[in-house]
Amino acid sequence: MSLRKKLHIIIFEADTKAGKFFDVSLLVAICLSILSVMLESVNYIEEEYGYYLRRLEWGFTILFTIEYVLRLLIINKPLKYAFSFMGMVDFLAILPTYISLFFAGTQSLLIIRTVRLLRVFRIFKLAHFVGEGKMIIDALRASRAKLTVFLGSILTLVVILGTVMYLVEGGENGFTSIPRSIYWAIVTLTTVGYGDIAPQTVLGQTIASVIMVLGYSIIAVPTGIVTSALTRKELTQVNTHSCPHCSEEGHDEDADFCKYCGGEL
Amino acid sequence: MSLRKKLHIIIFEADTKAGKFFDVSLLVAICLSILSVMLESVNYIEEEYGYYLRRLEWGFTILFTIEYVLRLLIINKPLKYAFSFMGMVDFLAILPTYISLFFAGTQSLLIIRTVRLLRVFRIFKLAHFVGEGKMIIDALRASRAKLTVFLGSILTLVVILGTVMYLVEGGENGFTSIPRSIYWAIVTLTTVGYGDIAPQTVLGQTIASVIMVLGYSIIAVPTGIVTSALTRKELTQVNTHSCPHCSEEGHDEDADFCKYCGGEL
Amino acid sequence: MSLRKKLHIIIFEADTKAGKFFDVSLLVAICLSILSVMLESVNYIEEEYGYYLRRLEWGFTILFTIEYVLRLLIINKPLKYAFSFMGMVDFLAILPTYISLFFAGTQSLLIIRTVRLLRVFRIFKLAHFVGEGKMIIDALRASRAKLTVFLGSILTLVVILGTVMYLVEGGENGFTSIPRSIYWAIVTLTTVGYGDIAPQTVLGQTIASVIMVLGYSIIAVPTGIVTSALTRKELTQVNTHSCPHCSEEGHDEDADFCKYCGGEL
């Protein structure tokens, strides 16, 4: 086996020991690099350890650059990878540190740096979870239309209720504009309830109560949609293998013999 | 094909390209008109751009008036449309701007203006979503009685718990009256939790804890109701085959004979 | 038909027109009487309309007394009714006003008065909702053991997490005692989140985040329990009537003919 093929298996597959080791260590490196970005944002840590954190950042950037170049060299269709979503993220994750060499100004730099956080999604490359993740996404995709209708109704409701509350409570109670009132309606309907804006009048509190009970009840709708989609997905995921003797279907995944005629599967 | 028929297809149907284009642009116009009303409510935007926003409003009003008149001219039963819910909303959406010509006083006008927001519901006219929306509404309708019982129990619970808290905490801790205490109980049971009113005594906090755990647990009930209704709807949804003898629908997948007239399917 | 039998049908049944009318007007009277108690608790309303509200209260008390006496006279087993839950509530609902004649002191009286609010539950006597309410209660009863295990785990979790937070945050951040910390843990786990007590230290906020994600996720458990119980209840509620011709089962509730052989049911 050529070195290129060996590296391909290590970097892109997760079936071998070496491949698994590579994936997990990459994951650890990504998490550590995110952690260092997070720590740098804390004032008193930045002041004391800022120098080391920036060093660490360069270390991670070089590490990820090597990884990115290796991927480009080893894969069969480098262009397809480079323009895939994961490839773009891989590239954007190493870019900001290099740009910082030519352009100063940490503020604008930070904005691009956050893209690196998307790399955590690489965790799902771990073979074990792909199937499960796919099932969830499939269930969500199957109920996409229903969820859109639901979200549309929620948005309409929130706009109307927010406007009504703007008229009822008015600016002196914190409902200073329709957008702000809609923000409050969302905070209330989703049962988040910050409490930074709260109705003061009796009528306002009555309407607020209705919104709360509504929000409390209609959470049942998306739940019902996703649950029934997932249940259907799970129930239809059964083995569609038919018995070679009696051609009956519906055997369990772990069945060795037909449950209807006793013949070997 | 006459012009009237052509326009009918464009305005009322969404199957053709022109019809789809009309529906989507109408939708965009509605959203923009709502947005302009919303922006007008923000103080500093109103001060600076109020003049242009009112111009824009007149533009949208004239546009929607043309649309409304066209609908009345083209449809076969104009009266039925005019007195349907959607027809009334269409009419009320253009009324307030014209009224503002004769009567000053923006405050009272604004109240009627909010009705225009209901037009967003027109989004569901888009053919694609009608079926999905109908299914959700059907599931909710099928579980209407159960949901009423549930909401009735919640309301009773909230009234009793609110009264108990009024007696336990009293006015000095913010529970100044039974209605206010009931408002607090709703805020707590629905897990919104503003924090504008919060129990201070040990007994009050104990009762509040019970209410929270209750609210946290009984959310399971409406969810269970809607989910099982939706699951049932989805499982029985398939067969839309109508009986050739009595043309009734809703037969099971394995039915060989009509369950209403006994004729062969 | 004797007067007693007629009255029995009106008061205890809801099938006839008169019976339905009686039930609904009683319901309205109960709601109004609760409303008057609620309004009496609002300071400025009590000051202005207190006199009329107390009059109204006497009116309702006399009305409910007549109703209670009628029930005792008309029912076949008056003692059984008097000691049933509904009978006791009916009695306790009229008691406090009479007691107020002999003993002054509104404070202590108010406590008993709240029992009257339980009468709203009479709403469920309305024949239509009994079946639906029974189904919900059956589903909850069937999953009683599971829900107890769930609530027990929640309580243990909350006690442990509350104690940990008491040690981590300490009195200066509002976590002044273990019971108060447990109260906070309940507020957080149930996603109510008043904000009257909130963690200030980094470790405390980290633990709080874990509690929130836990609370957000394990809501799925009671929902799952109730939903699967309800689904099972609904699925097994199908008609168990078998066809007299081919003896097949599983017909829909509204089926007039067998769907397998076409014979009349």
Add this chain to the structure above:
Amino acid sequence: MSLRKKLHIIIFEADTKAGKFFDVSLLVAICLSILSVMLESVNYIEEEYGYYLRRLEWGFTILFTIEYVLRLLIINKPLKYAFSFMGMVDFLAILPTYISLFFAGTQSLLIIRTVRLLRVFRIFKLAHFVGEGKMIIDALRASRAKLTVFLGSILTLVVILGTVMYLVEGGENGFTSIPRSIYWAIVTLTTVGYGDIAPQTVLGQTIASVIMVLGYSIIAVPTGIVTSALTRKELTQVNTHSCPHCSEEGHDEDADFCKYCGGEL
């Protein structure tokens, strides 16, 4: 029957009257001991009744020591018990009081004391609930992979959204660092909503609204996962019939032949 065997039945089984009595009284003792620890943490109770509470604590410690020694003497494999999770908890629950004899310093002691609270889990030894608890745990275990994917996505989302909000709102609005912003994102996504940190800018409130609606909707995912797992568990739970040939269990209701060895059932 020897005394040892008798005691074994009483202490380790819950089938006999004496065994049930032992279990319930032990449970009461545990709860009381936890209650006394909790009360000791309340300042004004500690000041007044601290002396008695410490006495009580010693009483419970001696009681639990006797119980622990008895368990060690009676069980057949004392080492296996001593190193089991329950055995370790039993030991750690009595340790801190004895350590307090040699080392002063209540602060450090309290930390170990909280472990005692874990003993409440003994409640699930009660035979009645074991099956139900096992079913919930089985359902959670079956959906472990799905829940991990879900929690991983949530964590990633929260890190990204927290970083974005840190950039949008900045330190002056309370979003002083990325970790703190992530804490806020968790508080918002889980719909807890303390309100100690709340977005002030228009863009921040818009993003916050998106997070809320997201949090409100994706709660449906874990609920769907657990519900469909529980439903499947309940539906396949019935048949505990084991094959007479290979004694494997878990056959479907309609199985005529063993799916593992092909023998007739």
